[in-house]
Amino acid sequence: MAVSMDQSLTAPSLVKRLADSGLIGVFAIVLAGAMGYLLMPNNLALLTQIVAVALLVLSIDLVTGYCGVATLGHAALFGAGAYGAGIAAVHFGITDPVAMTAVGLLAGALAGLVSGLVILRAHGLAQLVLSIAVIHLFHEAANKASGWTGGSDGLSAIMPNAFFGLFEFDLWGRTAYVYGVVLLGLVFILLQILVRSPFGMLARGVRQDQIRIAAMGASSHAVLLRMYVISGAVAGIGGALSAISTQVVGLDSLSFTLSAEALVMLVLGGTGSLYGAMIGTVVFMLFEDTLSAANPFHWLTVVGALLIAVVLFAPKGLYGTAVALADRFRRRPA
Amino acid sequence: MTPVFEVQNLNKKFGGLVVTNDVSLSMAPGDRLALIGPNGAGKTTFINLVTGNLAPDAGHVQLSGEDVTRMRPAQRVRRGLVRSFQVTRLFHDMTPEEHLALAILQREGRSGQMFGHYSGRVRVMDETAALLDQLGLFDLRHLKVREIAYGQQRLLEIAMAMALKPKVLLLDEPAAGVPQSETALVEAALDSLPSDLAILMIDHDMDLVFRFAKRVVVLAAGTVIFDGLPEDVTKDSRVREAYLGSYADAGSTA
Numbered sequence: 001m002a003v004s005m006d007q008s009l010t011a012p013s014l015v016k017r018l019a020d021s022g023l024i025g026v027f028a029i030v031l032a033g034a035m036g037y038l039l040m041p042n043n044l045a046l047l048t049q050i051v052a053v054a055l056l057v058l059s060i061d062l063v064t065g066y067c068g069v070a071t072l073g074h075a076a077l078f079g080a081g082a083y084g085a086g087i088a089a090v091h092f093g094i095t096d097p098v099a100m101t102a103v104g105l106l107a108g109a110l111a112g113l114v115s116g117l118v119i120l121r122a123h124g125l126a127q128l129v130l131s132i133a134v135i136h137l138f139h140e141a142a143n144k145a146s147g148w149t150g151g152s153d154g155l156s157a158i159m160p161n162a163f164f165g166l167f168e169f170d171l172w173g174r175t176a177y178v179y180g181v182v183l184l185g186l187v188f189i190l191l192q193i194l195v196r197s198p199f200g201m202l203a204r205g206v207r208q209d210q211i212r213i214a215a216m217g218a219s220s221h222a223v224l225l226r227m228y229v230i231s232g233a234v235a236g237i238g239g240a241l242s243a244i245s246t247q248v249v250g251l252d253s254l255s256f257t258l259s260a261e262a263l264v265m266l267v268l269g270g271t272g273s274l275y276g277a278m279i280g281t282v283v284f285m286l287f288e289d290t291l292s293a294a295n296p297f298h299w300l301t302v303v304g305a306l307l308i309a310v311v312l313f314a315p316k317g318l319y320g321t322a323v324a325l326a327d328r329f330r331r332r333p334a
Numbered sequence: 335m336t337p338v339f340e341v342q343n344l345n346k347k348f349g350g351l352v353v354t355n356d357v358s359l360s361m362a363p364g365d366r367l368a369l370i371g372p373n374g375a376g377k378t379t380f381i382n383l384v385t386g387n388l389a390p391d392a393g394h395v396q397l398s399g400e401d402v403t404r405m406r407p408a409q410r411v412r413r414g415l416v417r418s419f420q421v422t423r424l425f426h427d428m429t430p431e432e433h434l435a436l437a438i439l440q441r442e443g444r445s446g447q448m449f450g451h452y453s454g455r456v457r458v459m460d461e462t463a464a465l466l467d468q469l470g471l472f473d474l475r476h477l478k479v480r481e482i483a484y485g486q487q488r489l490l491e492i493a494m495a496m497a498l499k500p501k502v503l504l505l506d507e508p509a510a511g512v513p514q515s516e517t518a519l520v521e522a523a524l525d526s527l528p529s530d531l532a533i534l535m536i537d538h539d540m541d542l543v544f545r546f547a548k549r550v551v552v553l554a555a556g557t558v559i560f561d562g563l564p565e566d567v568t569k570d571s572r573v574r575e576a577y578l579g580s581y582a583d584a585g586s587t588a
Contacts, residue, residue: 198439199448201432208425211387215423216440216498217411226446 022192025275026185032282033181037174044173046289048245051180052078054281055187055238056262058274059108059231064263065271066195067227068207070128072259073115073135077232079142079254080111081239086155086249087148097160097169097179101240108236109229111138116228120221132256139254154250158243169244176245183241184278187234191274194230203227204272268310270317279319336399338363338532339415339502344393346383346556353379354390355556361502361532368547368564369536372577376556377536378420381504385417386410397502414501418494418508420536422487424479430490431475434462437497465493468526470519485512492523503527505535509542521545552576 036047056078063069084107088094094103115134122130142149149155162168167175194200202223205213210220243249252258261284269280287306291299314321337360346354353376361367371377382388384395386407395403402410424433435452438461439445452458466472469489474482479490488511495503509520517539524546527533537543543550543564550567552560554576560567567573 193449196451197448198436198445198450198452201428201436201452202440202445204428205425205436208427209423212419212423212425214407215385215411215417215419216437216494217408217416218440218445219406219408223446 022189025188025192029181029185029188037177044177045245048173048177048180049242050282050285051184052238052242052245053262053285054184054278055241056235057265057277057281058187058191059235059238060262060266061271061274061277062227062231062234064266065273066200066203066207067224069119069224071119071131072128072256072263073131074235074262075254075258076115076135076138077108077111077235078239078258079138081105081108081236082243082249082253083107083142083149083155084236085240085243086158089158089160090155091148095159095161097163097244100160100244101183101237104236104240104243105233106236108239109233111236112228112232116225120224120228135254135256135259139251142251142254152251154248156248158247158249160244173245180241180245183237187237188274191234195274264307268307268317270320273319276317276319280317283318337361338398340396341384342394344383345391346379346388347391353556354383357558359551359558361534363530363532365532366546366548367534368543368550369534369553370543370550371553375553377553378506380553381417381506381536384504385415411498416495416498416500417504418491418506420506420510422484422491424487424490426480427478429476429478430466430471431462433479433490434465434493434497437494438462441498465497469493469523485516488512489516489519489523492520496527500531503531503533505533507537508535509537509539
């Protein structure tokens with residue numbers, strides 16, 4: 001057997017191996033979580049919302065970044081999880097936060113299955129249009145079913161129980177925040193296993209060449225639909241976290257605006273990487289919060305300019321560009 | 335021997351143009367068949383009809399006695415009908431090792447597994463390494479496909495087909511784009527394929543065809559005009575006419 005060439009050229013670097021195993025990610029989530037807790041103790045509600053939206057952006061990354069499906073309707077999956085958890089608490093008395101999260105997960109997965117069945121029938125532009133149709137249908141359904149959802153007033157009076165009877169959901173949102181960071185860490189580990197698995201590899205193949213996938217005897221549609229259900233579960237957990245922490249679910253959680261903003265966050269951070277999805281969310285939402293406080297009238301202009309700059313000068317997103325630069329630096333002969 | 339692969343009266347028209355005209359063909363296990371013909375004879379259309387990428391207007395395709403005419407391409411692949419592409423179709427962001435591991439896992443029905451990395455599966459890695467080594471790709475196994483030369487991509491294309499362990503293998507110009515220095519690797523790879531595998535190869539390289547094929551089928555204007563031994567093909571008057579005469583003549587003799 002041929003002797004391999006210089007190891008440094010062929011073998012993945014130590015940093016890359018650590019990143020692959022997900023340890024760096026978990027460490028980063030815990031570190032960022034702790035920093036947020038210490039640096040912004042009066043703003044934990046915002047931080048929890050960032051964690052919830054990060055779960056939505058991760059779930060978009062699964063279908064868009066890894067599988068190449070264009071969607072502007074992914075908040076349908078997030079909203080389904082939020083309403084699922086909220087309705088379970090208000091109408092069925094399921095107020096245990098973990099049980100509410102589980103209901104959100106299932107509702108999100110179901111919404112993923114339904115919207116996947118619709119959206120995956122088309123390709124390209126038609127697919128994008130179908131995804132917009134899906135989010136509007138979900139939005140309208142929630143609006144009309146006001147007996148269950150509270151309609152445009154929103155579903156309020158969601159009162160989650162104390163955690164294991166010990167940790168109350170306090171006014172400052174400490175419990176919700178810690179729960180959110182733990183959830184994000186767990187989801188990240190599971191997704192890191194998923195994207196490295198044979199199935200994750202198959203999904204990347206689907207994005208790159210569906211004809212080759214068929215020529216291998218695999219079904220692109222089956223891969224995409226399974227990924228849509230998984231993506232729904234992840235978004236559903238995010239929605240449930242949002243419902244638990246804010247104790248209210250509004251129609252905005254099922255909106256086109258949220259779908260589009262989450263996609264923008266993904267592009268900002270970089271598609272096709274779990275790190276990119278999370279970095280994009282944190283940067284966008286902190287930026288949005290800071291700017292809108294500093295200048296309530298023109299902050300959207302600045303956000304728009306930032307996006308244009310990223311798309312023009314760092315088309316792989318913040319994380320993708322950083323990795324590309326690091327690669328170039330590493331390959332340069334010392 | 336019973337045919338492992340059989341095509342009966344296959345027909346396909348694009349508008350008014352007949353591209354496949356009543357083509358019948360059968361192959362036994364171990365066949366080495368070359369499908370040749372002038373440009374535009376309908377060779378690639380024939381492959382696309384057989385693999386299910388195009389639907390025929392009439393006719394049947396059978397695999398080990400089973401009618402697969404209405405099946406989707408992927409279903410046919412799972413039954414052992416595998417093709418390679420004339421222009422390489424690979425995953426540009428993936429490495430040769432990942433390609434072959436994925437193909438092997440897919441063959442074993444384990445490509446849907448959602449945990450573990452392929453490198454932890456010893457048998458998959460051994461088989462991957464053996465294939466890489468056989469095609470001279472071992473040193474490139476960790477490079478992305480877009481970083482390796484086109485000739486090497488062609489070799490990986492063949493390795494992908496081999497990894498699926500087909501019963502019938504359709505090779506669409508396997509040597510197209512392979513540099514002269516590496517065609518020996520392609521030929522060695524073809525020689526090493528299991529002797530009971532039925533192979534149908536399309537190619538323009540007559541040297542390769544004559545070295546490889548035990549049987550030659552000539553297609554002209556969508557019609558089979560010759561089916562016989564390689565040594566007889568150049569003596570056949572219709573074949574000469576198809577290659578040397580005008581297309582109109584070839585069509586009128588059909």
